[in-house]
Every structure is written in structure tokens, then in C-alpha cells.
Amino acid sequence: MQRQRPLAEWTRNHGGEHPPASGTKIMTLSISRAPHPTRHLLLLEILQLLRPFWKAILGATVAGAVGGSAMAWLLSIINTSLSSSVSVAGLVGFGLLAVLSLAGQALAGVGNSMIGQKIVARLRQQICRRILSAPLATVENAKAHRLLAVLNNDVEKVAEFAHHFAGYATALTVVLGCLAYLFLLSPAVLAFALGLVALGAWLNHVAMSVWVVRFEEARKLEDTLQKHYRSIIEGAKELRLNRTRRRLLELQKIIPLTERIAGLNSRAFAIFWAADTLSIALLLGMIGAILAARPYLGIGNDAITGFIIVMLFAKGPVEELAGALPVFSQAQVAFKRISALSIEFRTAAPREEACSAQAPIFLRDIALRGIHHSRFPGEPTGFALDIPSLTIARGEVVFIVGGNGSGKTTLIKLLLGLYEPASGTVLLDGRSVTAEGLEAYRQLFSAVFAEYHLFEDIVAAPGALERATAWLHRLDLAHLVDLEAGRFSTVDLSTGQRKRLALLHAILEDRDILVFDEWAADQDPGYRNLFYTTILPELRGAGRTVIVVSHDDRYFDTADRVVHMEHGRIATIVPGHQVRVAEPRHLFVP
Numbered sequence: 001m002q003r004q005r006p007l008a009e010w011t012r013n014h015g016g017e018h019p020p021a022s023g024t025k026i027m028t029l030s031i032s033r034a035p036h037p038t039r040h041l042l043l044l045e046i047l048q049l050l051r052p053f054w055k056a057i058l059g060a061t062v063a064g065a066v067g068g069s070a071m072a073w074l075l076s077i078i079n080t081s082l083s084s085s086v087s088v089a090g091l092v093g094f095g096l097l098a099v100l101s102l103a104g105q106a107l108a109g110v111g112n113s114m115i116g117q118k119i120v121a122r123l124r125q126q127i128c129r130r131i132l133s134a135p136l137a138t139v140e141n142a143k144a145h146r147l148l149a150v151l152n153n154d155v156e157k158v159a160e161f162a163h164h165f166a167g168y169a170t171a172l173t174v175v176l177g178c179l180a181y182l183f184l185l186s187p188a189v190l191a192f193a194l195g196l197v198a199l200g201a202w203l204n205h206v207a208m209s210v211w212v213v214r215f216e217e218a219r220k221l222e223d224t225l226q227k228h229y230r231s232i233i234e235g236a237k238e239l240r241l242n243r244t245r246r247r248l249l250e251l252q253k254i255i256p257l258t259e260r261i262a263g264l265n266s267r268a269f270a271i272f273w274a275a276d277t278l279s280i281a282l283l284l285g286m287i288g289a290i291l292a293a294r295p296y297l298g299i300g301n302d303a304i305t306g307f308i309i310v311m312l313f314a315k316g317p318v319e320e321l322a323g324a325l326p327v328f329s330q331a332q333v334a335f336k337r338i339s340a341l342s343i344e345f346r347t348a349a350p351r352e353e354a355c356s357a358q359a360p361i362f363l364r365d366i367a368l369r370g371i372h373h374s375r376f377p378g379e380p381t382g383f384a385l386d387i388p389s390l391t392i393a394r395g396e397v398v399f400i401v402g403g404n405g406s407g408k409t410t411l412i413k414l415l416l417g418l419y420e421p422a423s424g425t426v427l428l429d430g431r432s433v434t435a436e437g438l439e440a441y442r443q444l445f446s447a448v449f450a451e452y453h454l455f456e457d458i459v460a461a462p463g464a465l466e467r468a469t470a471w472l473h474r475l476d477l478a479h480l481v482d483l484e485a486g487r488f489s490t491v492d493l494s495t496g497q498r499k500r501l502a503l504l505h506a507i508l509e510d511r512d513i514l515v516f517d518e519w520a521a522d523q524d525p526g527y528r529n530l531f532y533t534t535i536l537p538e539l540r541g542a543g544r545t546v547i548v549v550s551h552d553d554r555y556f557d558t559a560d561r562v563v564h565m566e567h568g569r570i571a572t573i574v575p576g577h578q579v580r581v582a583e584p585r586h587l588f589v590p
């Protein structure tokens with residue numbers, strides 16, 4: 001693999017855009033620091049999210065505006081009817097305007113709630129897509145608890161805002177309609193009302209700038225809380241065995257942290273309620289002041305009663321809008337977090353459609369040349385892997401061995417094209433694997449990692465499902481697991497049994513190269529023996545190339561070659577017997 005240009009440089013030159021889909025050789029970036037989403041990038045993210053819905057947004061806005069204006073007109077009819085008798089035409093007008101106002105608001109409400117929900121769905125899809133297409137190192141470095149906090153917590157906050165958005169939008173159109181009516185009534189009265197609105201807005205703005213800081217602080221702590229959640233679920237066994245650890249986690253971590261988050265949120269809401277009460281006090285004060293100053297203002301009675309009707313009518317929607325502010329602030333904080341993650345995961349990898357999903361033809365060998373890889377680039381200490389040259393021939397069974405932390409797993413992740421090296425190349429049949437070819441290159445492999453995930457669905461080569469039942473018998477799983485509509489009936493099994501099911505997944509995929517990272521470590525002696533002395537030779541016999549990370553020195557002689565790793569380097573390669581490449585065929589039915 002050849003590193004062409006780092007993502008940071010690309011992003012600098014192209015304003016954070018995706019690189020062109022094809023014709024470029026830009027590789028994915030293995031390590032990316034969490035970027036701070038600038039206003040520009042945030043705006044870009046928001047616009048990208050809204051773009052597909054602009055017609056619906058426009059329609060809902062027009063419906064809302066019509067509904068709000070009709071409401072204002074309605075208020076004018078009510079006001080004039082208070083001082084004079086109502087004609088039949090006036091009553092008909094009242095009815096029509098009421099229908100128009102309600103229809104406009106209902107349409108705006110339905111439209112906005114649909115748009116809100118679609119935006120949330122899109123947001124969820126976009127984050128998942130970005131995580132799915134990001135370089136493995138970015139996912140690993142982002143840490144699971146942080147990703148989960150964004151996926152669960154932040155998206156929910158945005159969803160909550162989206163859920164209420166229709167109500168807010170309707171309230172806003174009613175308030176705007178009321179202001180329009182005040183203008184018709186008397187520009188002087190409108191000026192009063194606008195002064196009031198401006199004062200209220202300023203008050204809320206000041207309060208918001210204080211409470212947003214609290215919300216942001218609380219949100220930061222939620223990441224750590226997610227980590228503790230994982231500890232209490234994943235560490236359930238250990239925590240039950242160690243009372244001191246359990247008490248420490250609960251008393252010194254979870255309780256203080258949750259209290260702190262609650263305290264920050266409560267203070268934020270207290271500020272909101274103070275600002276809200278002050279705004280209502282302002283409104284009532286203004287009505288009182290107008291009533292008191294009526295004789296001196298030179299404004300007609302109509303205008304005064306109209307003003308009071310409008311103010312009292314608009315109080316409800318105004319309160320609703322004010323109540324939306326903390327929800328909006330929380331959604332804003334959450335959206336910033338989502339965007340930061342989204343931008344961090346916006347990879348310079350070629351777009352999906354530009355990549356071939358077809359595995360290339362594998363004729364001769366895969367190789368690493370001049371590879372240097374460091375887990376945390378730029379840091380002088382820390383693990384680094386240096387592989388000047390390593391070639392694995394088709395049909396070979398190669399063991400990668402060495403002490404803990406010597407770099408075996410890192411080496412296979414480089415061979416699989418999962419990590420991008422800082423320098424050096426991965427070669428397939430002598431040709432370097434480019435960024436565009438990487439996706440296809442990875443389809444050559446099936447792997448069972450030491451830290452693997454067991455999927456229930458079987459995504460197998462055509463015809464492989466028939467072989468699955470036979471393999472379930474062979475691996476002594478048939479009495480526990482069934483095949484149901486292309487999936488395993490259960491994956492809730494013992495550690496060794498789960499690993500055997502993972503092996504079955506790899507075999508059913510029928511790929512050219514199989515990689516097993518300490519597969520036999522959890523197996524009983526019988527299955528360990530079966531793996532090394534029967535399954536590996538069978539795979540070799542079926543023309544497969546097999547790479548095995550192993551600590552089982554008893555079985556090293558079953559390999560064609562043993563690559564010995566030490567401190568991120570190849571210490572020795574012990575040659576085995578002559579490799580005889582078998583004709584590829586489907587993996588057999590046992």
C-alpha cells in the first residue's frame with residue numbers, strides 16, 4: 001500500500017469535502033485526532049442534512065405562515081367584534097379563517113414532525129455509515145464508550161428536539177401572525193411589543209449562554225458515564241467477586257458522576273426557569289404599564305384591547321417557544337458532538353461505489369514491503385512495527401508466533417489491509433494495493449480475530465449453506481445450534497463453542513485466504529488437535545492460504561513456515577516443508 005496524501009492535507013485544501021470518487025490514490029488515514037467542529041463545518045453538516053428535505057421544509061413553512069396569518073386576522077375580527085355587532089359575513093369570515101388557520105397549523109405540524117423524524121433517521125444512518133466506512137484505526141482510537149454515547153445519547157437529544165419541533169414551529173408562526181396583526185392595529189403598539197420581545201430575547205440569550213456551558217460540561221461527563229456503564233455490564237463477573245472494586249466503582253465513580261451531571265443540568269434548568277419567569281413578569285408588567293399609561297399614550301381603545309388580547313393569546317406560544325430553548329440547547333450540544341464524530345469519521349477513503357466489491361484473482365502471493373507502522377504516529381514512545389519484507393505464497397500455511405505484544409495481531413491487520421502503514425506497500429501478486437483496490441483486496445480474506453464478534457446471520461458463498469449442517473455436526477454444535485432462514489438459531493454458547501461457530505462462519509465464506517488469531521486458545525485438547533492436524537491440512541488441500549497466529553508450540557511443525565515476531569520485528573522465519581499448491585475447490589463436506 002502506498003500512502004499518498006494525508007487526510008489533514010486533503011481536508012485543508014478541499015474544505016473538508018470528500019475526495020474525488022476515482023482516479024485518485026488517496027489512502028485512508030489510520031489515526032485521526034478528534035477535530036473541533038468549526039462553525040463552517042457545523043453549518044456544512046446541517047445543510048447537508050437538510051438539503052434532501054428542502055421542498056418539504058418550504059411547504060411546511062408556507063403552510064405555517066398561512067396558518068399564523070389567518071390566526072392574526074382572526075384576532076382582528078375578534079377585536080373589532082368586541083366593540084361592534086358581528087355581521088353574518090363577519091361570522092362566515094371568522095369560520096373560514098378559523099379553518100384556514102387550523103389547517104395551516106396542522107399541515108405545518110405534520111410536515112415538520114415528518115421532516116424532524118426523517119432528519120433523525122438520516123443522522124443515525126449517516127453516523128453508522130461513517131463508522132462503517134472509517135479506517136479501523138479511527139474506530140479503535142475513538143473508543144467504544146464515546147461512540148456509544150454519541151449513538152445513544154446525542155442522537156436521542158436531537159430526536160427529542162425533532163419530536164417537538166412541529167409544536168415549536170407552529171407556536172412561532174402564531175407569534176409572528178400576532179405581531180403582524182399588531183402592526184395593522186397600530187405601529188406604536190407593535191413597537192411596544194417588539195421592544196418586549198427584544199428584551200425577552202436578550203434575557204433568554206444571556207441565560208442561554210450560561211446554561212449551554214453547563215449542558216456542555218454535563219455532556220462531556222456522559223462519555224465517562226458510558227464507560228462505567230460498560231464496566232458494570234461487561235465486568236459483571238469480576239465486580240461480583242471483588243466487593244471493594246464494586247463499591248469503589250459505585251461510590252467513588254458512578255454516584256459522584258451522576259450527581260455532578262444532575263447538578264449541572266439542574267443549574268442549567270434553574271437559570272432557564274429564572275429567565276422564563278422574568279420574561280412572563282415583563283409581559284405582565286408591560287400590559288400593566290400600558291393600562292396605566294393609556295390616557296397619556298394617545299392610542300385608541302381598539303389598539304389597546306387588541307394589544308392585550310394578542311399578548312394574552314400569544315403568551316401560550318411564547319412560553320412554549322421559551323420552553324424549547326433548553327431542549328434546543330441540549331440538542332445543539334448533542335449535534336456538535338455528533339458533528340465532531342462525523343467529521344472525525346469523514347474519511348478520505350474512496351466512496352463505496354468507486355470500490356469494487358469483487359475479490360481480485362489471487363494467483364501467486366501477498367507481500368509486505370518496507371512496512372513501518374506505528375500505533376500512535378508522532379509519539380516517540382509506543383509500539384512500532386517494522387517489516388522490511390514478508391511474502392506469503394498461495395497455498396501456504398504460515399504461523400505467526402512470538403511473545404505477547406510482539407506485534408502478531410498488528411502484522412495480520414496490516415496484511416489484511418485493515419491498518420494503513422505509515423510507509424511501505426502491500427502487494428498482491430507483485431502489484432501494490434491501491435486505495436481503490438483495498439476494499440476488493442480485503443474480500444480475499446476470512447478471519448477469526450482473537451477479539452472477534454460472532455454474527456448470527458450467515459453471509460456465505462453460494463451453496464455453502466448446505467455444508468453448514470454437516471459442519472455443525474463436525475464441530476459438535478448440531479445439538480445446540482440450528483440453521484434458521486440463513487442464520488444461526490443462537491450464538492449463546494460456551495467460549496470454545498462460540499469460537500467454533502466463528503470458525504464455521506469463516507469456512508462458509510469460502511475465501512482464498514483464512515486468518516486465525518489464536519483460534520485454538522479456547523479449545524479443548526481434542527478440538528485443538530483437530531484444528532492443527534486435520535482442519536489446517538484440509539484447508540491447504542483445498543488450495544487455501546492460511547495464516548495462523550499461535551502460541552501452541554506443540555503444533556508449530558504443522559506449518560509450512562513459522563514467522564517469529566519480537567518487538568515489532570521479524571526475528572526469524574523457519575522454513576517448513578515444500579509448499580505444494582493445491583487446485584482451489586470448495587471447502588469440502590466433512
Ligand SMILES: Nc1ncnc2c1ncn2[C@@H]1O[C@H](COP(=O)(O)OP(=O)(O)OP(=O)(O)O)[C@@H](O)[C@H]1O
Pocket residue numbers: 375382383402403404405406407408409410411450
Ligand atoms: N488496544 C490497544 N491500545 C494501545 N496499544 C495497543 C493496543 N493493542 C495493542 N497495542 C500495542 O501494540 C503492540 C502490539 O500488539 P499486538 O496485539 O499486535 O501484539 P500480539 O503479538 O498480537 O500480542 P498477544 O500475543 O498478546 O495477542 C502492543 O505491544 C501494544 O503496545
